Amino acid sequence: MIHDQAEMSDLWYAPVPRRPVGYLHPSRMTAGRFAATACAAARPGHARTGLAARLREHAGRNRCVLTASGRAALELAVRQTGAAEVVMSTFNCPAVADAVLAAGARPVLVDLDHVEGPAFTSVDLDGRAVVLTNALGLDEWRAHAERIEALGGRVVLDLAQASVALRVLRRFRDAACPIVLSFGEGKQLGGLGGGALLTSAQHTSASLVGAGGLRRGGEMAPLRRAVVERIVAHAPGVVRAAVQRGQSRTPGWSYTKADHLPTEAGQVTQGEPSRWEVASAAALLRTASTVADEAALTHERVRSAAAELTTCQPVAADPDFGPGVELVFRRPGQRFLFARALAERGVPSTWNYYPLHRLAPYGAFAAGSMAGADSLWPRVLTVAKQPQPRLTTQLLVEAMVAADRSVREQEAGRD
Template identity: 30%
Template sequence: MSPAVDAGSRQQMRERTRYNPLPARIRVPLYPVPWSLAQLLRVSLGRTAAKEAPWGLLARAGADVAERLGGRGQVLLTSSGTCALTLALRALKRGDTDEVILCSFNCPSVIEAVLGAGMVPVCCDVGEAFNLSVDTVRPLLGPRTRAVIMTHVFGLGAAAGALQRLCQEAGVALIDDAAQAFGESEEGRPLGSWGDFGVLSFGRHKPLFAGGGGALVCRDRALVEPLRRQLGPAPRRRRRDALALLAVDRASRVSSSVRASSLRFTDVVDALEAYPSDVKLTAMDGLSARLLLTQLPLLESYGLRARRFARRYVEALRDVDGVTVVPAYARGLPNFFTLLCPPEQRPALAAHLSARGIESTWLYYPLHRLSRFQRFARSALPRCEALWMRTLCIPCRGWHDEAQIEWVIRALRSFRAAPAARSARQERQGP
């Protein structure tokens, strides 16, 4: 390759790994906060809330989560999904050479948890959709394999039954990482309740947002107490953190300049290379537990609305030039509603959305492409390699409203319709 071509392809790669541009004024955020300031204050300052002992709260919220998973395990509430995953892996660990198979098209927290548990990650390619499949996992199984982490990427269910059978035949543990799929089922069984352990997350980008926190679902109830004893006490500053989060959320609707990530990094890979690897093993804090208790009864209605929005996208975007809609969204619960488009078109499409006040992002830069994780891939992972350049995630939460979703559809449908021809009045209309 000539130096000129080399520089050209480096420039092209830089273009592809850049964060999507943020709107100057956000009309349709990707991850809105589902609760208002008044609700937050009621939850955090309420008299009944203040009186209940933290362990009582955690037990009550944990039992509520367990019930929603069909009572298939006991639930331990943790400070994050990463913490829950690390605890599960620690419980499974027998030695320092234990290997854990995970999808490379994934959130970096998953590989961080494997390393945090002192085990060896083995990066695996995706199958037909965004998830691991029996065909991609099977060749990686070996005498050192201790567990497979079945992440349901973007909230679309992996082939849980088939993967569970494969793991049982191979004598390895299965961890059902439903951090993005709480509320979704496969074969009539809730995700998070498959395998030996389940993992949930209640962070901002997840199906249910409780200001943070996670859950470990233990099928073997005898493990719960020993695992609970590994957890430190919950951090105490949560109320102030939640208020700060809400303030940033409100402010970011006016100007994106307050967002710390966009100030520090413009490139996803730079940000990921600097990703913190220190996972704290602590219990869920009282504020998140209380927010969780108020949000849990809404899980179903959020899910119904998000599914409805996803179906609307599938139907309305089917014939948009250059955009492919993944058919699984017609039935699945979207945690991230992800379109596929040609790599060279993605920056322009993201800029087009941004100009109309719509936030978008793209996910996932394959873990094995990051310098610190490269050694954990045994061979090329061609599907991950091809996928990340083509994804574009658009707003689709159960707490968006119809007008916002319709605005996104109009924006996407107008992408090729020469923006100059559109009247200024049309441009100003929004949700």
């Protein structure tokens, strides 16, 4: 897809710290959790049964189908609804649209506002499924589910970006909708991969997951990576800096998202999760609520402090529904300057959103004007909030205040 020069500059990734103080997706694979994962992997059947039972219990669902990924779980959920068309926000991960397409349904993309959320009711919902993904950490269930159901829509709740804390699942015990979870790398659980569909529908069949049983190929690689990342995060600064330099020289490294925008819809991996993916999810779930509590506390403190910033404002998000604190800048161009100032202090940041209606595989599915998303996407930045050494709330707030001042000074110098 061709972009003009101004838009190309908005596609620059947030600079990474040369000497990281923290990480966007810190590994949770401590020595104790590694041992628990190894023990669970030695009894894969027991780990699978225990993980599914615990998720079912807290979500109030009759069935838990463990899948190769959150994307595969979402495909099953869409198939379960039987809907031919699925409404979803254009502010989304391509994997969500890929799962809808894999289920044989047609995505219907709607606009998004960072205050009001997705414009679900801008289209006809009768007989359609609606996927709630909590974009920008907004609680789409609380804001939209009742109205969607009143208009004849069937809700699918995708919690792939949410904390897999048991208290989060308990919120939806009385909600008669399928719930999709993801245990992939970079998710809030911090697992190695895999996903789950929680449902009470009787016709959901495990055979839909696909044949082949447990996946074996390369299943140890994510575990080794998680262990190494944990060690590096606790290493001296010179080690962290050397690792960062090495990563910037690896194939595929890029400073712009333009190099990574999809040109065709992705495939959905079928089958079941590997024994190591199940084992890590089972082990990490034991402490997920504690980690979520710490992240939520950081979220609220940072959001409170960020209210004093002049170049951006935090989104009024639910702390449990996003992996970071989302900031919205007053105008394009400020995001990159702010991120660069944060990186100079060792603080990581990122931006995840490029509206699906602007991508070649999904542009044909846009429904109406997307003015809100078009205005919003160049102005959103995510700041890490997950518990980790060194990246304290005080350090994070101080870095944000300094970055805010730096942006104002640079803009004043250009005037």
